[in-house]
Amino acid sequence: MTASPNSTSLSRPETISLFSLTVACLTVLANTFQGDGAPLVASLALSGVAFSATFALIRWLGPTFIKSGLKGVDMSKHHKREIPECMGAICAVVYLLVIIVFIPFPFYKDIVAATSGGGNRDVILQMEHVQQGRLLHRFPHGKLASYLSAIISLQSIAILGIGDDLFDIRWRHKFFIPAFASIPLLVVYFVDFGVTSIVIPIPLQPYFGELFNLGSLYYVYMAGVAIFSPNSINILAGINGIEVTQSIIIAMLLALNDCLYLLTPYPHPATDSHLFSLYFLLPFLGVSFALLWYNWYPARVFVGDTYCYFAGMVFVVVSILGHFSKTLVLLLIPQIFNFVYSAPQLFGLVPCPRHRLPRFNARTGLLEPSVTPWTPERQPKKPIAWALKLLHQFKLLRVTLDEEGKFTETSNFTILNLWLVWRGPLREERLALEITTMQMVVGLFGLFVRHRLALLIFNSDNWGIMNT
Amino acid sequence: MTASPNSTSLSRPETISLFSLTVACLTVLANTFQGDGAPLVASLALSGVAFSATFALIRWLGPTFIKSGLKGVDMSKHHKREIPECMGAICAVVYLLVIIVFIPFPFYKDIVAATSGGGNRDVILQMEHVQQGRLLHRFPHGKLASYLSAIISLQSIAILGIGDDLFDIRWRHKFFIPAFASIPLLVVYFVDFGVTSIVIPIPLQPYFGELFNLGSLYYVYMAGVAIFSPNSINILAGINGIEVTQSIIIAMLLALNDCLYLLTPYPHPATDSHLFSLYFLLPFLGVSFALLWYNWYPARVFVGDTYCYFAGMVFVVVSILGHFSKTLVLLLIPQIFNFVYSAPQLFGLVPCPRHRLPRFNARTGLLEPSVTPWTPERQPKKPIAWALKLLHQFKLLRVTLDEEGKFTETSNFTILNLWLVWRGPLREERLALEITTMQMVVGLFGLFVRHRLALLIFNSDNWGIMNT
Numbered sequence: 001m002t003a004s005p006n007s008t009s010l011s012r013p014e015t016i017s018l019f020s021l022t023v024a025c026l027t028v029l030a031n032t033f034q035g036d037g038a039p040l041v042a043s044l045a046l047s048g049v050a051f052s053a054t055f056a057l058i059r060w061l062g063p064t065f066i067k068s069g070l071k072g073v074d075m076s077k078h079h080k081r082e083i084p085e086c087m088g089a090i091c092a093v094v095y096l097l098v099i100i101v102f103i104p105f106p107f108y109k110d111i112v113a114a115t116s117g118g119g120n121r122d123v124i125l126q127m128e129h130v131q132q133g134r135l136l137h138r139f140p141h142g143k144l145a146s147y148l149s150a151i152i153s154l155q156s157i158a159i160l161g162i163g164d165d166l167f168d169i170r171w172r173h174k175f176f177i178p179a180f181a182s183i184p185l186l187v188v189y190f191v192d193f194g195v196t197s198i199v200i201p202i203p204l205q206p207y208f209g210e211l212f213n214l215g216s217l218y219y220v221y222m223a224g225v226a227i228f229s230p231n232s233i234n235i236l237a238g239i240n241g242i243e244v245t246q247s248i249i250i251a252m253l254l255a256l257n258d259c260l261y262l263l264t265p266y267p268h269p270a271t272d273s274h275l276f277s278l279y280f281l282l283p284f285l286g287v288s289f290a291l292l293w294y295n296w297y298p299a300r301v302f303v304g305d306t307y308c309y310f311a312g313m314v315f316v317v318v319s320i321l322g323h324f325s326k327t328l329v330l331l332l333i334p335q336i337f338n339f340v341y342s343a344p345q346l347f348g349l350v351p352c353p354r355h356r357l358p359r360f361n362a363r364t365g366l367l368e369p370s371v372t373p374w375t376p377e378r379q380p381k382k383p384i385a386w387a388l389k390l391l392h393q394f395k396l397l398r399v400t401l402d403e404e405g406k407f408t409e410t411s412n413f414t415i416l417n418l419w420l421v422w423r424g425p426l427r428e429e430r431l432a433l434e435i436t437t438m439q440m441v442v443g444l445f446g447l448f449v450r451h452r453l454a455l456l457i458f459n460s461d462n463w464g465i466m467n468t
Numbered sequence: 469m470t471a472s473p474n475s476t477s478l479s480r481p482e483t484i485s486l487f488s489l490t491v492a493c494l495t496v497l498a499n500t501f502q503g504d505g506a507p508l509v510a511s512l513a514l515s516g517v518a519f520s521a522t523f524a525l526i527r528w529l530g531p532t533f534i535k536s537g538l539k540g541v542d543m544s545k546h547h548k549r550e551i552p553e554c555m556g557a558i559c560a561v562v563y564l565l566v567i568i569v570f571i572p573f574p575f576y577k578d579i580v581a582a583t584s585g586g587g588n589r590d591v592i593l594q595m596e597h598v599q600q601g602r603l604l605h606r607f608p609h610g611k612l613a614s615y616l617s618a619i620i621s622l623q624s625i626a627i628l629g630i631g632d633d634l635f636d637i638r639w640r641h642k643f644f645i646p647a648f649a650s651i652p653l654l655v656v657y658f659v660d661f662g663v664t665s666i667v668i669p670i671p672l673q674p675y676f677g678e679l680f681n682l683g684s685l686y687y688v689y690m691a692g693v694a695i696f697s698p699n700s701i702n703i704l705a706g707i708n709g710i711e712v713t714q715s716i717i718i719a720m721l722l723a724l725n726d727c728l729y730l731l732t733p734y735p736h737p738a739t740d741s742h743l744f745s746l747y748f749l750l751p752f753l754g755v756s757f758a759l760l761w762y763n764w765y766p767a768r769v770f771v772g773d774t775y776c777y778f779a780g781m782v783f784v785v786v787s788i789l790g791h792f793s794k795t796l797v798l799l800l801i802p803q804i805f806n807f808v809y810s811a812p813q814l815f816g817l818v819p820c821p822r823h824r825l826p827r828f829n830a831r832t833g834l835l836e837p838s839v840t841p842w843t844p845e846r847q848p849k850k851p852i853a854w855a856l857k858l859l860h861q862f863k864l865l866r867v868t869l870d871e872e873g874k875f876t877e878t879s880n881f882t883i884l885n886l887w888l889v890w891r892g893p894l895r896e897e898r899l900a901l902e903i904t905t906m907q908m909v910v911g912l913f914g915l916f917v918r919h920r921l922a923l924l925i926f927n928s929d930n931w932g933i934m935n936t
Binding site: 061064065068069070089093096097100101103104107141142144145148149151152155156158159160162163166167180183184187188190191 | 529532533536537538557561564565568569571572575609610612613616617619620623624626627628630631634635648651652655656658659
């Protein structure tokens, strides 16, 4: 059906499919240069091109990555062989190229207006007009600047992610990589918008008023989201496909949320923000599906930290610049749970081994919860022992004690291990599928809460720029 | 005097110097938040910080680069040992971070105006004001957009350059790397300015008028400059320090050119373009001097293609967005000569070995011209043989013939080898110094021509946005 895992060239059916897809997309793209332009259609078409390009490049460049030392061994397989690592870098580069080429499309209408139509471009223009260029026209420079700042943040995270994959930066250093990458976003937000007020829920309005200006705290909040989102996706990892599927689910739910604003009977004030969001999400879905093809069980490539950071930053960029970062937080609930649940190990209350991915049982071919061993000499302190036993009682951990009541092992604190504690040993792709489904169900519920219940505590929903 | 070449930590005097420099620069920086702000001073201060950061990071990260396979052997030394390669990536990352942090400074005045001073920021603003943010104010969005597009182009070249250094991309592919990186620049130019007219020299004005609209040809011209500049710096390479010194000379001459516009008795219409240029050049000089410290003979690190591409793209960015790309071409005369001179080998008229750097004579310790050998069976074709002999007669090549008049070897077609043909064998640092001096003399002469003689063929000099 598909080419053999070792093949580095596309099979004939693959070539034909990708070629047809690309030609179809480019045709659609060419047809958008009519009337006011159709940026959303153009974005969809470019996403198709992005899919084809990523699909082909991952196949072609795999051996080059291995030769340059970007490779890894899949621990959860019978046959351990080296496969290319850091393939997210290819996704990032294709994505960035597509999103850069896309820049003129959302502004096509304004460009045509400013140059008074294509027909007049050849005549020699008046001196004054030339000197000023299009600066005199009502060109949406603010929109352009925010679009560009998003690209800068995404490029920054790509550069830093590649650096991380190359040099294997220590955990406590890499935690701050997204903070650096979010600087351009925050700086341009500061320079160009500077809206730092939030809408106060109705019950609190008597105390704070309708709007409350968070001032510089608002930047701390945005930086917090920007640091959390990429890292949280990076730590929900360890089995084939899980990094990509969770990112695809979140991106699709964000896109669904955007569509809810576009399909209203009257033009919604936040339409532009959500179109902007779609322009960034659609090509991301394009490159991600291509990556998933190779990364799904049994994985033929690894995605690398680059992909996780990059995906997280795409979500940050659209939600901060589109002013719906609270919605993003709702969609990251499994990641938030995983992070909070991981905290005891991340912050050293419980010993943390180098890898916490589920343990592959070579005899059964199933994944089991991986564990942290305790020796009789090295036992948890009293309050921690008590907490661990409590977690065990609430089925939030598996604790094994010896006959003397001493700890022998505890399952590692990740949502993947916890799921295996609940569900028993599972095949790797089954675990990935279940976690992905859970992500989707939780996310859909989050969106439902956001759109149905938010009206109970806020005056009016979806206020455009203030809907932070 | 300096730390031993193998040391990866800073010596005490180095630490003290860098620390003092950083503290001094940060103090200056903090003092620029007064009145209308002083962006040029802030840029200088940040360049000092960039120097310190690059200096320290190159020292600290050297072993990490070697461990990740980014290493090379210096062929022109007695003791061949591995030293870190691709250190330009550190320069690029530090530079980008500095230039991103710098974004608010040129706009400080406008930000203060738009928020009606720092004192009022805390009061709860009117609904309408908040909804619009600063969009209603006369904020220079166009300037911001061009600043951001420059950053995007530089980040693109950094990503592609790192890819090149990692994967050792083939010459005919890497030639187009700068073309990809210049897309954001050209796209934003198209979206945001779209000025494609050039001023016609006086003698030609009767035929073409005062201004001539090149239309899409203007984009071809800009793409040409964008492809040429980074590549031309990348091929003038091969001895310690030469990539960095030529870049520093070009950057200093561009900065000198900018100062000529800033020091006019009346405010010049192109002042903003040239301030913009300085903001990008000063931090570049900061990181380059730090790199030169390690890369000058005897080199302790290599710069990698990343640095050459990056340097070339900095020049492209400032000259295209500052509308003085013709001036850049004047400063690249040695590179243009080197490219044209290299053409016979680049395009396969004469066989081209993998490396054309000058040959190190281990006995004398001097560099000699490297050669392409000819066998009696494989001789150049008639017209090429004739051309080679002609070049030899004009002292533009060294050709060695055997007693039968057959070619045995010809010196390789690079300016470095040609210089050695002219000057005889030289020590490596002497050759670097002489080429650098030549670059400076030619560049100064170019600037002289540009400012003194241009008035003979153009109506008025330095027309601001039209001065392309």
